[in-house]
Amino acid sequence: MIADNLHDASVFPDPTYKETVLRPLFEGAKSHHVEGLRRIDRAHLVMLHETGILTVEQARPIAEALEAIDREVDVGALTYTGEVEDFFFLVEKELRARLGPDLAGRLHTARSRNDIDHTLFKIGLKDRIDPLLERLVRLAETLAAVAERESGTLIVAYTHGQPAQPTVFGHYLSAVLETLLRDIARLEAARDIVDRSPMGAAAITTSGFPIDRELMSHLLGFSRPLENSYGCIASVDYITSTYSAIALVFLHLGRFIQDLQFWTSFEVGQLYVPNAFVQISSIMPQKRNPVPIEHMRHLASQTVGRAQAMLTIMHNTPFTDMNDSEGESQGFGYGAFESGGRVLDLLAALVPALRIDAGRVRQNIRRSCITVTELADSLVRREGLSFREAHEIAAEVSRAVVAVGGDIAADGYEAFQEAFERCTRRRTVIDKALFAEIVSPEAFVAVRNRLGGPAPEALSRAIAGYRQEIAEIRTRMQEAARRAEASARDLQVRFTALLGGR
Template sequence: MSDPRLSDTSVFPDPTYKETVLAPLFDGAKQHHVEGFRAIDRAHLVMLAETGILDATQAAEIARALDSIDAEIDPSALVYTGEVEDFFFLIERELKKRLGPDLAGRLHTARSRNDIDHTLFKLGLRDRLNVLIEKALALHGALIAAAEREKSTLIVAYTHGQPAQPTTFGHYLAAIIECVGRDIERLFEAYRIVDLSPMGAAAITTTGFPTNRARVAELLGFAAPLENSYSCIAGVDYITATYSAIELMFLHLGRPIQDFQVWTSFEVGQIYVPNSLVQISSIMPQKRNPVPIEHLRHLASQTVGRAHAMLTVMHNTPFTDMNDSEGETQALGYGAFASAYRVLDLLAALVGQIRINTDRVRANISRSCITITELADSLVRREGLSFREGHEIAAAVARAVVAMEGDLVNDGFGPFTEAFRSATGRDSALDRAAFAEIVSPDYFVAVRTRFGGPAPEPLSAAIDGYRQHAAGLAARHDDLLRRQRDAAQMLKERFDALKGAA
């Protein structure tokens, strides 16, 4: 049998491979990673010059050629032709045009597309995480402001879809604040993993040249180099950590969004959405549709789905450098960021504007008897009953009031006196006024002064703590951004100095 290699006259790239793989990858690189390529080339060149791997004349000529490429080529206008394999080789080809193959090729000393690619992807994720954290902090702040504004505003709290107990809207929002705060912490933990530079790993095992990996990391604004060189090109936990954090955040946000949808329904009517966030039916003029909440719900779900898709792509892949974690997969993940930004912006706007329909809330509290738990508790404290005795008396009162479709405050005292006498064989010391106070929603909230409760004292203390946490998170992010700005300035200065060093 003849060796097929001897008769192979095909020329790279195959037209179908070009259209289905190479062209989309090229378009993705020019759309998402041009600035990253530029920064990596410059940082690597500065390091090569500082370590003496390139002399001053060589470094200066390469620096000036990189500048001319930037000035003369608009990446957004490029169309993939197949003349070069990808965007990386396009830049190398342009360097060869200006410098010749020998000097142009020296920029690639001690590096590989493997470490370049993962550094590119980390830079792309870092930039997007910066935006995501900024928007998440803005939502966190909007929730804190709303909780302060609504800390005394009564609402119905639900369990299993049914009215359960009264609390305040501020107390409910505080629960969301705590979840969002923890989700932001998870974003920072993902950021910590992203913030380690793979540059210098080269293909797998670093290099025999005297490179300085820490210097490249510093110039690119990373916290440090990622230590193990195999991990630099094989470990995708920076991807899974990022998208796991995103998936969890938007899964969690979808739950209060669903509450808001239910609470705006005509039958519940607990939340009022202002006209600026309401669309009117095209055929039914009486309808006020809080459509932005629906968009929040499906956009949050889209974000969860897109983030989870990234984890699915990473599943069961080999522990090595592979295309599964590279260009097109990275572009897929960016869609999760895009929808995430929209959710965070819109939800922050919504919580700043919605208000509680207090009349409807009080009516719902009254007819659902949801303050009855406090009657049972008060009978324990004031009458010396066991909780089970108090619970049974309170249950009898609730059944009677609901049966008559009455109001617990105004109609419950009679059933209470009968139930108490039947259960204990004596009259209660509570008169009508004391009974009315005990079963009022204001009293229900006011006596719940324990840590984490809705009463003014613990809730105000909690909100103060949330503000401090938010300030700490913001300061932490400011420090990261400052380091990256300083690194960008340092890289610019060192690169500009190279150009005049010859």
């Protein structure tokens, strides 16, 4: 029985290796990198011809054969047989069938699977980063619009899970937006690293042929070549920078999503989720479950996990070209873009639909005495007390009001007078009406008109600044898209010229 399972170990590929490694790699290339390889082949052929490495008599038949392969080979229907090592060699096999080994082999002059692979992976990442950036910018625009809409809507702000101070919903959303804009900047910086072409590095040290790396970079839609040829095939920081940025985006958004979950709880209840985003219990008819928030939370966590896994895969790998950073790892990482995109789409739809329950906010403000900080501040400004002395008076007032389950504006003045006189040995200049105004949430917000504060003027200035920053990001994205389109057109024009203008 054992003998039946033996096979010729000298014949490539080993059947188990074929099924566990080569077939999955082939399927991954079919799914993710066919178009990238097509672009690389065409651009490299144009470059070889324009630098004089190949004559037109050599380059034109290769161009015609590449076109024939595109027409005749149904990539989706291909199954891996083991006849060739990977998808790259399948294309080379098709070229040999049409052109013979001498002419077909000339396309591979001055290049290697090393620089081809890293170029493929960078193309694949750019094709995913750009739609993710579009989603992020759309969410930023949504947050800015809703922050402006809710710039006068009072909420309770929490620290350590407890009511802390009143602010407005627009102020809170602006904090989320400001963080998101920094995350977008990190992803833009990662994209800039991705947007540098490795083509021309060949295996490690470039080539003795007079290749034009700048032309290759342009034809493939990169901003410029990555200079050091060893780094082109060894420095996987284009992977680590991308997935580090993605991990931070969804780690930070996950904290926002968790707040949404907390605020919709029955005990807090300051956030209302409309019925379109609510599922009903199968057994408890009274329950409104805002489960899209939970789905966003776990999808954000999945995205962080996938991104962090990519960093772990790169950890302690040698500083050289290695399979750890290649096909299967790339395909695994792409899952972060998919789950992350779902979070961003759902969040951009949900945020405009959210509403603050003003009555519940008022109730929570009343029960928690969270405006009392302004009483202490006002005692410093109006009565000339030290903040610590004013803090002690305010603390006595809040304890007295909470003890009777009262409202600080209506029920706190008498306790305030007593505490003030006991601490200062004099009467306060603040009367009952002024006291009620000082401890109102509206006054609390209005006086905080400093840079970054929630008062209308400060918040309006901030939102205007965020909108300007978003517009600048959009401009950069549009310029990058125009460059890519121009490069694609130029490649097509030059490749068509090789075909004799057909």
